[in-house]
Amino acid sequence: MNRNYLDFEKPIAELEAKLSELRKLSVDAELNISDEMELLETKSRSLTQSIFSSLTPWQIAQLARHPERPYTLDYIERICTDFQELHGDRAFADDNAIVGGPARLDGRPVMIIGHQKGRDTRERQRRNFGMPRPEGYRKALRLMHMAERFNLPVLTFIDTPGAYPGIEAEERGQSEAIARNLLEMAQLKVPIICTVIGEGGSGGALAIGVGDRIIMLQYSTYSVISPEGCATILWKSADKAPEAAEIMGITAERLHSLELIDSVIEEPLGGAHRDFRAMAESLKAVLNETLEALSALSLDELLTQRTQRLLGYGVFKQA
Amino acid sequence: MSWFGKLVPSRIRTEAASKRQIPEGVWSKCSDCASILYRTELERNLNVCPKCGHHMAISARRRLQALLDPEPRIELAADIEPVDFLKFKDSKKYKDRLVQAQKASGEKDALVVLQGQLKGLPVVAAAFEFTFMGGSMGSVVGERFAFGAQTALQEGSPLVCFTASGGARMQETLVSLLQMAKTSAAIAQLRNAGLPFISILTHPTTGGVSASLAMLGDVNIAEPRALIGFAGPRVIEQTVREKLPEGFQRSEFLLEHGTVDMIVDRRQMRDRLASLLALLCRQPSP
Numbered sequence: 202m203n204r205n206y207l208d209f210e211k212p213i214a215e216l217e218a219k220l221s222e223l224r225k226l227s228v229d230a231e232l233n234i235s236d237e238m239e240l241l242e243t244k245s246r247s248l249t250q251s252i253f254s255s256l257t258p259w260q261i262a263q264l265a266r267h268p269e270r271p272y273t274l275d276y277i278e279r280i281c282t283d284f285q286e287l288h289g290d291r292a293f294a295d296d297n298a299i300v301g302g303p304a305r306l307d308g309r310p311v312m313i314i315g316h317q318k319g320r321d322t323r324e325r326q327r328r329n330f331g332m333p334r335p336e337g338y339r340k341a342l343r344l345m346h347m348a349e350r351f352n353l354p355v356l357t358f359i360d361t362p363g364a365y366p367g368i369e370a371e372e373r374g375q376s377e378a379i380a381r382n383l384l385e386m387a388q389l390k391v392p393i394i395c396t397v398i399g400e401g402g403s404g405g406a407l408a409i410g411v412g413d414r415i416i417m418l419q420y421s422t423y424s425v426i427s428p429e430g431c432a433t434i435l436w437k438s439a440d441k442a443p444e445a446a447e448i449m450g451i452t453a454e455r456l457h458s459l460e461l462i463d464s465v466i467e468e469p470l471g472g473a474h475r476d477f478r479a480m481a482e483s484l485k486a487v488l489n490e491t492l493e494a495l496s497a498l499s500l501d502e503l504l505t506q507r508t509q510r511l512l513g514y515g516v517f518k519q520a
Numbered sequence: 521m522s523w524f525g526k527l528v529p530s531r532i533r534t535e536a537a538s539k540r541q542i543p544e545g546v547w548s549k550c551s552d553c554a555s556i557l558y559r560t561e562l563e564r565n566l567n568v569c570p571k572c573g574h575h576m577a578i579s580a581r582r583r584l585q586a587l588l589d590p591e592p593r594i595e596l597a598a599d600i601e602p603v604d605f606l607k608f609k610d611s612k613k614y615k616d617r618l619v620q621a622q623k624a625s626g627e628k629d630a631l632v633v634l635q636g637q638l639k640g641l642p643v644v645a646a647a648f649e650f651t652f653m654g655g656s657m658g659s660v661v662g663e664r665f666a667f668g669a670q671t672a673l674q675e676g677s678p679l680v681c682f683t684a685s686g687g688a689r690m691q692e693t694l695v696s697l698l699q700m701a702k703t704s705a706a707i708a709q710l711r712n713a714g715l716p717f718i719s720i721l722t723h724p725t726t727g728g729v730s731a732s733l734a735m736l737g738d739v740n741i742a743e744p745r746a747l748i749g750f751a752g753p754r755v756i757e758q759t760v761r762e763k764l765p766e767g768f769q770r771s772e773f774l775l776e777h778g779t780v781d782m783i784v785d786r787r788q789m790r791d792r793l794a795s796l797l798a799l800l801c802r803q804p805s806p
Contacts, residue, residue, distance in 0.1 A: 364731075366751030366759050371769060374779050375750040380735040383704035388712065403688075403697060404731045404750070411701045425688045425697040425728070434690065435610035448608055449693045461694055511705035512666055514698040515659035516605040 205269050209252065209260050213471075216245045249471050256420075259443035261452050262428055264420040265399050266362075269474040271481070272331075273300055273315030273358040276398065279481035280488070281306055281313065287347075289340060293373065296337030298329045298361070299409070301344045303353060307489055312348035314341045314409055315358030318399070331400075332365035335378035338408050342382050345389055354392040354492055357409040362427065364405030379408040386411035387511055392495035392503060394488060396466075397421040397453070398473075413507050414491050415461075417453035418480070419468040424451040461514075550574055566786045575723065575743050575786055579625075580632040580647035583682055587645055587790050588636035596633040596644070597667040602660045606693060614691040617653065625652040629660035630685070633668040635675070639794040639806035644672040647682040648729070655685035657729050658692040662699030665733065669706035669717075678716040678797050679707075683734040686752075687727020700732035707736045716800040718793065721748050721771070721780065739796060740780040741789075742771035748780075 206214035220241050227234050256264070264270070277284050277300075284304035288295040301314035316333065319325035333341075341357075348355045364375055386393060386409075393412030401410070401423030417423060426434075431449055432441035450456065453465040466483050469476035495503065548559045552574035561570065566586055567578040608614040622628060630652040635644050646668050648655040665681070672679040688696035710717050719737030721730075723746035731750050734740075742748060749756075749769040757764055767773050774780045784792050794806040 364750060366755045368756060368760055368762075368764065368768070371749050371751065371756065372777050374735075374777065376730040376748075377735040377779055379731040379750070380700075380704060380733070383701050383732055384708050384711075384736055387701065387705035387708045404700060404728055407697055407700055408731075411704075423694055425693050426690055431690055445610075448606075448610065449690075450606060451693075456694060459694075461698065508705055508709070511698075511701050514695065514702045515663050516603060516692070516695060517659045517663055518601050518603050520599045520601050 205267070207260070207263050207267070209256075209263075210249075210471075213245060213249050213252065216241060216248060220245065246470070253471060257443065258422075258446040258450070258452050258455070259428065261420050262400075262422050262442075262446050264472050265422045267472060267474050268320075270399055271473050271477045272320075272360060273313075273317050273398070275477055276358060276481055276484060277304060277313055277315075279478060280485040281311075282308075284313070287340075287344060290336040290343060292339060293336045294334075296329075296334050296340060297327050298331050298333040298365070299337035299341055301341060303348075303351075306356070306485070306492070309492065310351075310353050311492075312344055312353045312355045313358070314344055314355065315398075316361040316406075316409070318360060329365060331361045332363060333361065333405060333408075334365050334367070334370045335373040335375050338364075338378040338382050341409050342378075342385055345382075345385065345393075349390050352391060354394070354495070355389065355412070356488060357393065357395045357412065359395060359397040359401050359406045359410050359423075360399035360421075361402045361405045362400055363402035364408065379404050382408045383411055387507065388504065390500055390504070392492065392498075393507075394491050394495070396484065396488070397423050397462075398484075402427060411511070413495055413503060413510075414463045416464050416466060416487060416491070417456065417462050418466050418473060418484070419453055420472050421453055422446075422451040423453075423456060423462070424449050551576055568786050573744070573785070575745065577650060577684070577723070578786070579651070580627065580649040580682070583647045584632060584634050584636075584645050586786075587680075587793065588634060588638060588643070589640070591637075593634050593636040596635055596671055597664040598628070600660050600663050600667070601628050602658060604691070605695075606691075608691040608693070617691065621652045625649055627652050629664070630655045630657070630689075631661040631664045633664050635668075635671055638790070638797060641794065641797055641801065641803055641806065642675055642677040643680060643797065644668045644675070644677060645680045645682075648684045650684040650724075653689060655683075655729070656687060656689035656696070657685060657699050657703075658689035658696050659699065661689075662702045665703045666706040669703075669710055672715060673709055673713055676713075676715065678718065678801060679710060680718040680720065680793060680797075681733060681737075682720045682722055683725040683729050684722045685725055685727070685729035685734075687729055697728065700728050703733040704736060707733060711738075716797060718796065720784075720789070720793075721774075722746050724748070726750065726752055735779070738800065739782075741792075742774060742780045742783050743786055744771055744783055746771045748774055 281304035287302040318331035319328040395412040397417040428442040428446040431445040473480040550569040553572035555571040604615040633646040
């Protein structure tokens, strides 16, 4: 197995290395060591279980950014049929950091919009590491309006370090592009379900993250600023990122307990990247269920509830 | 410090801070052209340098005073106050930062909202207080803004907002980020009701405030030479690894790129807003 193990997974990696050596040996020497192998496999599994049962927020942040983690297109491929990718904002360009288009989820037509990261160096560059420019958000908005016109529910997949902080992005109105999406999503006349599948990086995530239900995968994160960014500002040192991750409460579990998101989808043992198919299946089941629940609402109820939800955000006291 | 200053033992040196306290507020210096200015005159000029026209910081309350008619004025949602619901602590507790900011600024949080009139036209006007934790937007800013919008909705009056903010308030984490969605939803309601929202972007307006309410005006107005952008210049410089062009992210740059409708001198703001709002509300010229 050629897995990309994270630092805290080292003990698992060592065990797995031993296992694969044994596997090779058993094939080469035709030895019968299946008992030993089984023992090691069980050990590896329970080790993974014990490590993953007490992950720190910083470790979860690393899982959310894992280079092998499934991305938007990986999920679309596994949960949808008839996906027709649509391109461009009709004004400036096509931004590859956001993908989208109509597709079927168990036969039901939907509009899917998501951030897209790249798997290898070339694709990472092409996708700009999942950091959209204004034209990406404007493409997303165009697709949302199309969804509204044809009465398709919108499913968004969030996975970005943040909106791209570049010169041209500023020139073309990065702030305006994000702000406009927030305003339009607040009143879009179709159900919107947002799922954080990896990194929910700040305004760049929220720009496709306003909706009727906010769902997070177990090892995804969602935060106002990256742990490194927070650490740089508050402690003047990016090395304090683990502490920042801790105090900011960026994990699905924590945000669910704060009632800022609606539900958490459990990931396969060791994280979504260990089993794309199982993860996609759980995601699909939850999306179907949620769509079902939302489609029972009238348009008036849907929009009233969405507005109430949005206006209800905040914790303060009334003197 | 001058060579002479270095010779004086530190114990008997007068530090800059304590020096400033002695002639409390008689003279002031323009932060751009360095002209020495008589403070009363500067204040009468709304903190705009009479020599070079540089727009210096001005408090939220002073701004609203300068905008609205003297009577009537009702402060909205003043009873909404911040809480440290996460027990957030970095080098300092958020709770202590709040107390400190409240003492330093005289405000409970970073947004002041007043209901009043502008040359007889009923309006709701909000202004960010930058000296309160960099004008950062947390729950109280979001709630006061939304309450202001709600009041405007009920009264059928327009909403104006002066922004000066570094963005979302980190100490309230994701709740701060969600204030972007909240304030935008409040503006959406005004839009649906056909009520104008005018956003006036002042120095500086960046991050989550720029990427939400500040950019959502039916008309976006900027004060001269204000820094306005999504990412701060330092972040961009680090990302692209090149020097930023002169005037990048300043009001004039935004006007050129079609992001703001106009640049208005602070001293003309009241007249321009009154005229603009009367037009949009189909009222006679003020």
